[in-house]
Amino acid sequence: MTEPEGSPPAGGTEAGDAPVLRTRGLGRRFGGLFAVSDVALALRPGRTLGVIGPNGAGKSTLVNLVSGHLKPTTGSVHVGGKDFTGARPWRIAHAGVARTFQIVKPFRGLTVADNVAVAAMFGPSPVRSPAQARREAEQVLERVGLGGRGGVPPAELSVADARRLELAKALALRPRVLLLDEVLAGLRPAEIDPALALIDELRRDGLAVLVIEHIIQAIAAISDEVLVLHHGTVLTQGPPRQVLSDERVVEAYLGHRYTRKNPS
Structure with a gap:
């Protein structure tokens, strides 16, 4: 899978800077079933990666693997260019x-x-x-x-x-890296916009942000790139508008009602 590309955000770092978080071939097997398989991502300072997918797609498992709460069965996790694959959660926290x-x-x-x-x-x-x-x-x-x-x-x-x-x-x-697992859940509609503004402010401060969320409009508003997980594998990744109009994403997750309400 190719690394995300895009223009540098205002107030952030240059897009060509080395990723602060990188995974390659990341996977976790439970018994004979892979909950996450062959996930590659590269997250740079000042960028937000939105992660979406159906329930059970492996989103929280991905965060658990990156943060050290689960040990990978396959693949690697690098933070700041150093290998933290399988490291304990407090070591990864100390790495930022x-x-x-x-x-x-x-x-x-x-x-x-x-x-x-x-x-x-x-x-x-x-x-x-x-x-x-x-x-x-x-x-x-x-x-x-x-x-x-x-x-x-x-x-x-x-x-x-x-x-x-x-x-x-x-x-x-x-x-340096902030992993947000459904941080908007439970917020009233009037509370969502201020929360999104704060996440965007953190990105502009130079944090690398990975956010899991089911509110698609929120993901589209704050993400530089969107990664879609389906059955534990990456279905597609790219700019929000491109990803959310992808027929595979519509069929697997969004449904055609979403595309009728949100024509590209």
């Missing part, structure tokens, strides 16, 4: 890869701010002082829309705010 989870996993015994402060003290450039980590946590919480809620326990958060906390924890690591 942060992720969110579909099922939120806060530390229930800590406040919202302390959840984020823990992340600030762990990342590639950890904050040594607890007081400084707490200050940075408050700044990150403000950025994701949780300003003023740092003192509450995670159990008091709504579903949408719990997802904001997931994003805040990831950002507090100061990552």
